[in-house]
Amino acid sequence: MAVALDVRGVSLRFGGVRALTDVSFAVNDGELFSIIGPNGAGKTSIVNCISGRYRPTEGQLFYHGTDITGLNPNARPGLGIGRTFQNLALFHHMSVLDNIMVGRHHLLKNNFLTGSLYWLTGARKEELEHRRKVEEIIDFLDLQSVRKATAGTLPYGLRKRVELARAMALEPNLILLDEPMAGMNFEEKEDMARYIVDLNEEYGMTVMMIEHDMDVVMDISHRVMVLDFGRKIAEGDPAAVLADPHVKRAYLGEEDEALVDPDHAPIVAESAA
Numbered sequence: 001m002a003v004a005l006d007v008r009g010v011s012l013r014f015g016g017v018r019a020l021t022d023v024s025f026a027v028n029d030g031e032l033f034s035i036i037g038p039n040g041a042g043k044t045s046i047v048n049c050i051s052g053r054y055r056p057t058e059g060q061l062f063y064h065g066t067d068i069t070g071l072n073p074n075a076r077p078g079l080g081i082g083r084t085f086q087n088l089a090l091f092h093h094m095s096v097l098d099n100i101m102v103g104r105h106h107l108l109k110n111n112f113l114t115g116s117l118y119w120l121t122g123a124r125k126e127e128l129e130h131r132r133k134v135e136e137i138i139d140f141l142d143l144q145s146v147r148k149a150t151a152g153t154l155p156y157g158l159r160k161r162v163e164l165a166r167a168m169a170l171e172p173n174l175i176l177l178d179e180p181m182a183g184m185n186f187e188e189k190e191d192m193a194r195y196i197v198d199l200n201e202e203y204g205m206t207v208m209m210i211e212h213d214m215d216v217v218m219d220i221s222h223r224v225m226v227l228d229f230g231r232k233i234a235e236g237d238p239a240a241v242l243a244d245p246h247v248k249r250a251y252l253g254e255e256d257e258a259l260v261d262p263d264h265a266p267i268v269a270e271s272a273a
């Protein structure tokens with residue numbers, strides 16, 4: 001299996017704070033790869049290095065062999081890298097449809113000038129094609145009933161789904177999901193987990209996900225990497241990671257009996273025993 005993303009020896013410092021120390025890992029094409037770790041472990045920092053928001057203090061990142069370490073964040077969509085954010089980043093005053101359309105911005109070929117010759121230059125054909133793609137995503141994520149609703153008026157779980165739709169609209173090969181289930185109830189999480197599996201399996205997107213909900217992570221991920229205090233402490237298939245003593249220690253206090261997640265809720269304790 002070809003390597004999609006290759007992260008080599010990445011360190012990131014903010015003044016005296018070491019957010020990441022010498023982190024290396026690779027995500028293969030077609031994989032559903034998750035990163036877990038206690039609060040402040042460096043998970044979002046890694047996503048921000050991949051998406052170009054942060055530039056690593058040391059190390060390099062390659063995407064399908066291209067060095068993306070110092071590349072402008074705006075160049076990522078053109079390479080096929082999309083992302084969602086931990087805190088929603090939708091245009092709240094715009095409709096669901098328009099929010100998703102924005103995701104296709106970098107795919108628009110017609111510009112201001114050619115667009116003004118709407119019927120002659122193929123701009124109309126192009127717009128129809130974009131609309132067709134957007135409708136396909138709306139169907140896939142079951143957003144038909146809210147397609148014209150103003151994004152900011154929707155319940156939180158639905159807004160997270162619209163954000164996923166917008167990231168999908170970019171047609172990425174690699175999609176970075178930063179806590180896609182945060183703040184969701186059980187049913188919403190189940191739905192979101194199904195969409196993520198489907199976009200990996202049906203759309204063939206490579207998925208890199210940060211998520212606190214261990215049940216979901218262990219259930220749907222092919223491989224899991226664990227960060228603690230900015231360092232990688234484990235990587236492997238879900239069962240191996242759960243059984244890893246370093247992982248147990250990172251999530252356990254010295255005295256705790258059960259494996260707990262960062263919010264101190266019990267997680268699949270039987271698999272960890």
Ligand SMILES: Nc1ncnc2c1ncn2[C@@H]1O[C@H](COP(=O)(O)OP(=O)(O)OP(=O)(O)O)[C@@H](O)[C@H]1O
Nearest residue numbers: 014017018019037038039040041042043044045046
């Ligand atoms: N912009 C920043 N300036 C200073 N310190 C930062 C910045 N971003 C992150 N950090 C620090 O880097 C460390 C890693 O933070 P990061 O947000 O990557 O962790 P995380 O694993 O995503 O945490 P959480 O699960 O709480 O979202 C923390 O100590 C954090 O305070």
